[in-house]
Every structure is written in C-alpha cells, then in structure tokens.
Amino acid sequence: MTDPSTATVRLGRSGLVLDDREETLLCASLFYFRLPREVWEARLAQVRATGYRAVDVYLPWNFHETAPGVWDFEGRRDVGAFLDLAHEAGLAVIARPGPYICSEWDGGALPAWLALEDGLRLRQAEPRFLAQVQGWFDRALPLLAERQWGRGGSVVAVQLENELDFFDTHDRHAYLTALRDMATGHGIDVPLIACAGQGELIGATGGVEGVAPAFNFYPDDRSPFVEAEVRRYADLVGAKGLPLLVTETNRAHTTLRRLMASGATLLAPYLQASGYDFGYTPSVGNWGDPGGFMTHDYDFGGFLSPVGEARPETADARSLAALARTLGPALARATTTAAQGIRVDVATSDSPSQLILDGGGTLTGVPNLSEEAGLARVPTGLGELPIALAPLSCALVLQDLPLAGFGLPGVLRFANADLVGADEHGLRFASRLPSTVAFSAEGETPTVVDLEAPTAGEPKRYTIRTGATAWEVEVLHPEDVATPDGTAGVLSAPPPEPEPLTEATRIDLETRTGETEAHELAPSSEAVGVYRGRTHYTAAVAGLGELLVEGAGDIVDLALDGTALPSFATFGATVRVPLAEASRLDATVETWGHANFDDSRLPGLAIGSLRGLGRVWAIGSSEDVTALWTVDGGEQWAGDPAPVRTLAGWSSTRIGRPVTYRRALPVDGTGHYALHLDGLQTPCEITVDGASRIVSPNDPWVHLAPGEGREVAITMAHWPVDSGGATLLRLEPVRDWQVEAQPDHALLALSQKDGAGTAIALPLELAPGEEAWLDLPVPSGGCSLRFEGEQVRVSAFARGELLGRVWLDDAARPKFTGGDPGRLWIPGSWNTGAVRLLVHGTAGGDRPRLVRVTAAASPE
Known part of the structure; x- marks a missing residue:
C-alpha cells in the first residue's frame, strides 16, 4: 500500500499521473449500486485481473437519499466500504457524484421529489436546486475527500456533473463554478473533470478554471473516421497542456486500440464490468421509439457480464493493458x-x-x-x-x-x-x-x-x-497473458443448461392494503410519496362519455366497472379513453423509472417529469377546427390580404420553408380545452396568445387553460402531404379520487409476509387484471431466472429486495433497451431456496399465462 505521506496525483500532458508513474490508464466502470455487497470484492478482483488499473464509480444521489431528508449509507449503500475495497485491490477510482449521472438509472439519480418544489430548476445555477445539491454533496464529498489518493485512498479524480453539453443549462459557467466550489470546499484536491457527451468542451466544463475537460466517445466501431475526430480533440486539449481523457467509450478493444493510437491517455470504456438494477431503479428514455424501458439486466456486452461471467474480451483486455504497462x-x-x-x-x-x-x-x-x-x-x-x-x-x-x-x-x-x-x-x-x-x-x-x-x-x-x-x-x-500479479487469466465456462421450474405455491396474500385517501384531483405519484412503486386511483365516471388522460406514466392499467383494459405505456402522451357507459374507473400506475435523459419529444421523457395518472379530463364537446386558418407564408408569396386555407393546406414548391397558420379558436374563456393536431408530420411551433411551445408528432396535443386560445399561430415547414386535421375538445376535470399510495418499501414489506399456500404446477392462468403471489423454489447458489408466457408482468422478490421485473408477450409493452429483458438474477448470497413472485395479468391478447420458469447457475 502506498505511503499516504508521499502519494500524489496530478493532471499533466501525459494523463493522470499517480505517484509520478506515467502510464496510459485503462479504466472499467464498476458500480457498487448495481451489485450485492457480497460480490464487491470478487468483482473488483476480476477487474484488476484484466490489467485495468482503475474503475470509474458513479454515486447516485437518489440511491442514498431514499426520501426527502432520509439518508442511507449502510449495507449495499456503503460507498465508503466499496472505495476501501477498491484501494485494497490496487485500483484507482474516478468518482462521479453528479449530481446528475445519467447511467440509465432512475431519473439520472436526481431525486423524484425535486420536481415538486415550486420554482426549482434542475441542473441550473438556481438557488433552490443548488441548495438541494449542497445537501447531497455535504454527505457524499467528505466520503471521497478522506479517501483521496494523496491521503492513502483510491480516489484520483472527481467528475462534476455528466455530459452537461447535452442539456440546456442556461449559465453553465455559474453552475459548474458552484459545483467546483462545493468540491474544493470539502477538501477535494485531486483533479476535477467534466465530461463532454458530444464534444463540446465549454458545454461540459462551463469554461471554469480548475475543471478539466474529458470526453465520452461512442462511435460506430466500424466508422473509418474515428481517428481523425479523436486526434482533433487530442490537439485541442494538448494545446492547453492537458491530456485527452476518454471517460466513456465503446467496450470493443479494437476501438480502444484506435483511441489509444489517437492520443488518449485515459481509456474508460463504459460498462466493461456489467451490473444489475435491483429494485425500482431502471430508467425510462434512451434508445426507444421514441422511448424505451431500461432492463434490470444492465449489460452492454462488456468483458464481465452482469452475473460475473468473464467473457473472451478479458483476454484482449489483459493484452492491451500489458502493452500499456510495458511501454509506460x-x-x-x-x-x-x-x-x-x-x-x-x-x-x-x-x-x-x-x-x-x-x-x-x-x-x-x-x-x-x-x-x-x-x-x-x-x-x-x-x-x-x-x-x-x-x-x-x-x-x-x-x-x-x-x-x-x-x-x-x-x-x-x-x-x-x-x-x-x-x-x-x-x-x-x-x-x-x-x-x-x-x-x-x-x-x-x-x-x-x-x-x-x-x-x-x-x-x-x-x-x-x-x-x-x-x-x-x-x-x-x-x-x-498473465494478470498483473503474474497469475493466469481465467475465462468463464459456458453456462449450464437451464433447469425448468414447474412447481410453485400460490400464497393467499393481498397485493395491496386498500387504504386510500381522498383527493379532489388525481395527484402525481410523487405528491403522495411514491417515488418508486405503484399508485392506485379510483373515481366515479357515471354519465361521462370519454376521458382524456394527459401525462400518465409509466405503466398504466385501467379497469372500467372491474373489466381490465389493455395496458398503456406511452411516456406521458395524451390518451383518449372511451367509457362505454361505465360508472367506475380504477387505475394502477407503476413507475418503471424516471427519465434519465432530457428528451422533449414526449412529456414523460423530460428530466424531472412526474409519474402517476397525470391529469384526467372528461371530454364535454368536440369541434372541428381544421378550416379557416389565415396563411402567412413569409417568402412563399407576395400579396395582401392573406389567403384562408385549411391547416397545412398551403401549396408551394418551396418545401421546407416555414408557413404560419393563424386563427382564433372558439373557446369560452372559462373552460379547459385540448387542441389535437391529427396527422402531424414534423415538429411545429405553436404560439398561444404570444407564448410559444414546440409540439411533437409523438404527442400532437396542446392543452389550453382557461382564457387561452383566442389567438393561435402554428408554424410548420411546408411539406406537400395531407396532414389530417385539427380538433378542439372542451374538457372538464374528473374530481373526487380515492388514492392508495404503494411505494417500493410497502411492496417489499408485502412480499415478505407469510400466508397460507396452495401447491400448483405451471402454467398459471389469470384473468386480465388479476394479481397473484407465488413462492417459487429455486436451485441453490446464484441463478439466472428466465420467464415464459404471455400477457403477464412478473415482479420477483428475495431477501427483502426486488430482483426485477419482466413483461411477457404483450402488444402494449414498449421497447426494452440495455440488457436482456427476460432475465432476472438472484445472487447466491440472497438465495434462501425460493423467490416470491407477484404475477399480474394484462388485457388485450390471449388469456394471461405464466407458462414456464427456468433457472441457470451463474458465477459470483
């Protein structure tokens, strides 16, 4: 172990220099929050055995502040213990405390309740947000400061924020200055860095003195232009006497070699050591169409699988790391x-x-x-x-x-x-x-x-x-090629054949308490304390013909007079719900996760967007407003007065040029309305009474509050196609809701209750909307569990933890992204011989059935 009195770390032209040892560093992402504590030491040893000398470690704010003012740094949240193990393993650590981390993690680690505070603006130099960040940094940064490399610890650099150049931070300099000052105020004296997600140096660092730029490159591995791009950035930072730090990139060592030859002195392929999202922690957003659900199995094909399998790329890792050590x-x-x-x-x-x-x-x-x-x-x-x-x-x-x-x-x-x-x-x-x-x-x-x-x-x-x-x-x-300590590297054997699990016990337990509170309007999940979990709503709808649901997310299950409707997961897009003379509406909304990446195409994909049923309206009337729009074509023609056409009905050869359509809408000044642009082809700008907004084809609706809509202008690029029409709906709020909050800790408590059981054999058939608890015996040790069936969602629990969720063969499910959507993992240290399953049947297809479960042994 290095003598802390002589240990040093500095940032120079040759990179991160540790104890005056100049070496190109290979760094693997390894996240304590995606692994059971019992495997931390072994997983760190696996990384060290590849020859990688460093790990980068996010610290997710909302993993440690589990509710407002409730902090947890114990057990598998003991990040200090993880950092100490990294030091014992001989690994340097690049610590990344955010406050925003992305990482396909629930909300990018920003606590869900922040959006409830009036006036708070996320990721801005704004007093309310900075005060919240200060509370987080006051707890996280001392843990890092006392474990810095120069003080006998593992932390060699601290990253502030994450890919800020993707986000519309209005005053980046002020924001990064505030974060820098918090860090230095807590005694952080190792280098501070900020990574650019799309190459914008000032966008990432704010140009703040004392914050060095780093870069996240995610090229196509087969692109012929990688080298020229990377050399440009090497030259840019080299002119400032700084190294090219690649804090994230692809996993393939072919690409890493190309980056090394192009001047990178830190190579940190993202997720070389994969992990697993236990609990209600995956995000929604990335890579869907336009949105997707991140799988619990968090795997982008790195050299260690989520369950600890050493893949063939570990040999390539040892070879490249040995080359870097040898050339030094x-x-x-x-x-x-x-x-x-x-x-x-x-x-x-x-x-x-x-x-x-x-x-x-x-x-x-x-x-x-x-x-x-x-x-x-x-x-x-x-x-x-x-x-x-x-x-x-x-x-x-x-x-x-x-x-x-x-x-x-x-x-x-x-x-x-x-x-x-x-x-x-x-x-x-x-x-x-x-x-x-x-x-x-x-x-x-x-x-x-x-x-x-x-x-x-x-x-x-x-x-x-x-x-x-x-x-x-x-x-x-x-x-x-030997590991750094001279031992032979080991690849994992092929996984064994999975074992079918056909016997289970159906447990006679409730799936919710039924205890409700009255609310005039449907509240967001966060407003009733559900930051992760489920929220249940009930309202009388007798005499109403159709509902409009705005902003619901994530998984919405409705029932009319007890008859389940198909689920929907539309990321906050507006949905019309015919009531068919029903008198009672029941809704259960499950939070898959909060958006981890700011995406304006749908309401539920925006950073800070809330979850729950959203706003629910009864549609009182509908009026066609496709016609009688006056046209302002700008350069499209000369002449006055302006012609009157249908919306998007102006014809010109000048495609792509903006055309503005104007008219007054028949609003009464006292009610709420929704304007639907049916068939919208491209995003357009809508100005309502002088206030502008962008409307996406993914959610072609505009809500008009009382008094709004007397003057509306819609500007769209001319494209000679039939764009449908425009409809104005008058809305009345649905009132008098009974709401049951079922946060994650309440679901976990239910999953641990005892109850009488009946032995059953799979397949299990359920009615749409029905839920059942099962105890499923599993083989000893670590297991990968795989589920087969249709029209069911399965949540699996063990040792007081949610292992994860799968959604089987349902036309309503969104795209799943990340790892394997059908695999759940029970670590060996959590395996008591059985898992508890909550199985939910969905409507819209064949009868819901959980047909089969298989288990395959996994290493740890």
Whole structure:
C-alpha cells in the first residue's frame, strides 16, 4: 500500500499521473449500486485481473437519499466500504457524484421529489436546486475527500456533473463554478473533470478554471473516421497542456486500440464490468421509439457480464493493458499524428493514427473494419512489410523502439504483435495470428523474423540473432497473458443448461392494503410519496362519455366497472379513453423509472417529469377546427390580404420553408380545452396568445387553460402531404379520487409476509387484471431466472429486495433497451431456496399465462 505521506496525483500532458508513474490508464466502470455487497470484492478482483488499473464509480444521489431528508449509507449503500475495497485491490477510482449521472438509472439519480418544489430548476445555477445539491454533496464529498489518493485512498479524480453539453443549462459557467466550489470546499484536491457527451468542451466544463475537460466517445466501431475526430480533440486539449481523457467509450478493444493510437491517455470504456438494477431503479428514455424501458439486466456486452461471467474480451483486455504497462511513460508522453503510406486490402480507417513515442519509436494503429481477414503493407526503414489482420481488429505496430530501457541491447525495428513484457531476460509478445519482428544492433545488419501463431497454452519461443547480439522472444496467445500479479487469466465456462421450474405455491396474500385517501384531483405519484412503486386511483365516471388522460406514466392499467383494459405505456402522451357507459374507473400506475435523459419529444421523457395518472379530463364537446386558418407564408408569396386555407393546406414548391397558420379558436374563456393536431408530420411551433411551445408528432396535443386560445399561430415547414386535421375538445376535470399510495418499501414489506399456500404446477392462468403471489423454489447458489408466457408482468422478490421485473408477450409493452429483458438474477448470497413472485395479468391478447420458469447457475 502506498505511503499516504508521499502519494500524489496530478493532471499533466501525459494523463493522470499517480505517484509520478506515467502510464496510459485503462479504466472499467464498476458500480457498487448495481451489485450485492457480497460480490464487491470478487468483482473488483476480476477487474484488476484484466490489467485495468482503475474503475470509474458513479454515486447516485437518489440511491442514498431514499426520501426527502432520509439518508442511507449502510449495507449495499456503503460507498465508503466499496472505495476501501477498491484501494485494497490496487485500483484507482474516478468518482462521479453528479449530481446528475445519467447511467440509465432512475431519473439520472436526481431525486423524484425535486420536481415538486415550486420554482426549482434542475441542473441550473438556481438557488433552490443548488441548495438541494449542497445537501447531497455535504454527505457524499467528505466520503471521497478522506479517501483521496494523496491521503492513502483510491480516489484520483472527481467528475462534476455528466455530459452537461447535452442539456440546456442556461449559465453553465455559474453552475459548474458552484459545483467546483462545493468540491474544493470539502477538501477535494485531486483533479476535477467534466465530461463532454458530444464534444463540446465549454458545454461540459462551463469554461471554469480548475475543471478539466474529458470526453465520452461512442462511435460506430466500424466508422473509418474515428481517428481523425479523436486526434482533433487530442490537439485541442494538448494545446492547453492537458491530456485527452476518454471517460466513456465503446467496450470493443479494437476501438480502444484506435483511441489509444489517437492520443488518449485515459481509456474508460463504459460498462466493461456489467451490473444489475435491483429494485425500482431502471430508467425510462434512451434508445426507444421514441422511448424505451431500461432492463434490470444492465449489460452492454462488456468483458464481465452482469452475473460475473468473464467473457473472451478479458483476454484482449489483459493484452492491451500489458502493452500499456510495458511501454509506460513512452506511451503516456507520446504525441499523435496521421500515419502515412499504409496500404490495406480491406475496409480500414480513413486516416490511421500513429503515436510518436517519447524516447524514440512509433506505435501505429492499423484497423481492419471488415468481418473478413485482411492484409496490410506497412512502410518501414527495412522496406514495406506485410502483416495479417484479423477480422474487426486493430494491429498496434511498433517500430524503432530503443530497448536500452528494458536492459536489452539494440532496437526493436518492427513488431505487429503486442509487446506485453520486456526485461533483461527478453521480450514477450501476444498475438492470435502469425506475426513479424525485426531487430537491429549497432553496426550489424537488421534481422527480420516471421513468427508462428501460438495456440492457447502453447507459447512459441525464439532466440533471434543479428551478428553477435541475441534476443530471447516468447509469443503468447492473448488468453495466456498473465494478470498483473503474474497469475493466469481465467475465462468463464459456458453456462449450464437451464433447469425448468414447474412447481410453485400460490400464497393467499393481498397485493395491496386498500387504504386510500381522498383527493379532489388525481395527484402525481410523487405528491403522495411514491417515488418508486405503484399508485392506485379510483373515481366515479357515471354519465361521462370519454376521458382524456394527459401525462400518465409509466405503466398504466385501467379497469372500467372491474373489466381490465389493455395496458398503456406511452411516456406521458395524451390518451383518449372511451367509457362505454361505465360508472367506475380504477387505475394502477407503476413507475418503471424516471427519465434519465432530457428528451422533449414526449412529456414523460423530460428530466424531472412526474409519474402517476397525470391529469384526467372528461371530454364535454368536440369541434372541428381544421378550416379557416389565415396563411402567412413569409417568402412563399407576395400579396395582401392573406389567403384562408385549411391547416397545412398551403401549396408551394418551396418545401421546407416555414408557413404560419393563424386563427382564433372558439373557446369560452372559462373552460379547459385540448387542441389535437391529427396527422402531424414534423415538429411545429405553436404560439398561444404570444407564448410559444414546440409540439411533437409523438404527442400532437396542446392543452389550453382557461382564457387561452383566442389567438393561435402554428408554424410548420411546408411539406406537400395531407396532414389530417385539427380538433378542439372542451374538457372538464374528473374530481373526487380515492388514492392508495404503494411505494417500493410497502411492496417489499408485502412480499415478505407469510400466508397460507396452495401447491400448483405451471402454467398459471389469470384473468386480465388479476394479481397473484407465488413462492417459487429455486436451485441453490446464484441463478439466472428466465420467464415464459404471455400477457403477464412478473415482479420477483428475495431477501427483502426486488430482483426485477419482466413483461411477457404483450402488444402494449414498449421497447426494452440495455440488457436482456427476460432475465432476472438472484445472487447466491440472497438465495434462501425460493423467490416470491407477484404475477399480474394484462388485457388485450390471449388469456394471461405464466407458462414456464427456468433457472441457470451463474458465477459470483
């Protein structure tokens, strides 16, 4: 362990320099909040065994402040213990306390109740929000400060915010200044960084002194333009004496090699060590159409699976990490430039990169971006040398490397295998393919030798001579590259065949308490204390013909007079609900998660958007307002008076040019109205009584409060298609609701209750809207559980935790993104021999059925 009195960390041109050791750092994301505490130590050891020297760690605010003013840093929330284990494992930590983290986590870690505070504006230099952030930082930052590298701990850098260049922060300089001052005020003296999600340096850092820019690159792995883009950013920060820190990027080591050759001194592929979202913690938003539900299985294909399987990429990780260690300061201090003269017979980079190594020599990245094997010809001082390229690979070609620093004579003139070790006894390379090396010594003719491809477990050894000088060379298969402590790396065996689980016990337990409170209007879930969980609503609707539901999210289940309707999960888009003469409406709204990324296309995808049933209106009348719009075409024509056309009915050859349509709507000045733009093709700007807003085709509705709508202007780009029409609905609020709040802790308490049981065999059939508790025996140890069926949602519980949720074969379910939507994981340390299932039947398809459950053993 480093003596804390002498430990240092600094940020220089060569990167994050720890104890004066200059080395290109490989860093894996590893999140304590996505793992049981019992596996932290083992998972950290797995990362260290790959040769990665660092981990980046988010600290999610809402994981620790579970309700307003209620803080939890115990058990699996004990981030201090995790950081201590990282230090013991020899891993540096880049700590990322937010306040916003994204990470496909519920709300990006911003507590759900913040949106309830009047006037509070998220991620702004605004007093109410900064006061809340101060409360979080007052608890999180001291934990980091006392564990800084220079104080005997693991923390080598602290990231403020996350990808702020994606967000409309009005005064970025003031906001980042406030966060910086909070950090330094708590004694953070390791480097402060801020990452750009789309390359905007000032957008990420606010231009604040003392906050260094970092970059998140997520290119197409097969893009030929990666190198040129990355070199541009290396040059930009290099001109300021700063390193190129890549705080997030793709997992594939082919891409990481390209980034390394382009000048990155920190490479932190996001989610190399995958995890799992226990509880009601996944987000909604990213990568759907337009929105999706993030799976509990949080897996983007990194070298460690969510359940701890070491995938084949761990061998590539060990090889690249060993190369970085071997070259050390020469690599970290290198400058990057465009390589010249390389000829490749397959798809490759448009402008490959070459590093000019400090002290002599070069390292050149030669990518093969195709799925076919290829051949490259590399110009050298020995003439043009051919090298084989594996599919989807990037050879790192060393040339003219002086060997004196390793205690060896002469120069390594050429090598297209990875140099994974060098000392006075010789050189060690790693390759899956035949390779070539060339050596020279002063006054002697260089020697070029072709090396055979090794097989796993059978390295090739050579003595290479040029005149009187000799070098011992060993060529390893990447799977045989040792871990940093010299032990052999281990890949996980293929998973065993899953075991069918067909027997269960149906437990006679309620699925809710039935205790309600009266509310005049339907409240948001957060307003009744449901930050995660479910909210149940009941109202009388006798005599009403149709409802309009605005802003409901996430999973909405309605029943009319006890008959379930198909679920909907439309991310807050407005929904019309015919009542068919029903007298009673029941609704259950389950929060899958809050939006983690600000997206204006739908109300429920905006950061800070609330959950619950939204606003519920009875439709009193409907009027067609498609006609009688006056047209202002701007440059489209000359003339006055303006013509009158239907909405979107102006014809012109000038497509794409803005056209504005105006009219007064027949509103009475006292009621609420909704304007529906049926068939809207593209986003348009709607100005109501001088106030402007953007309306998306995903939710083509405009709510008009009493007094609004006498003057409406709609500006849209001209496109000669039939855009449908416009309808004005008069609304009356549905009043007198009975509401039962069922937050996550209440559901967890129900899941642990005892009750009489009846043995059953799967499949289990339910009626639409019916719910049932099951106890399902499972094999011992860690298990991946998989569910089969249709028209059911399943929540699985164990040891007082929600393992996760699956939604089976239902046309109403949204797109699931992230990992495997059908897998739930029970860690071995949580396995008491059974899981408790809450099964909910949905309407709209065949009869709801849970057909089958299988279990496959998983490593820990």
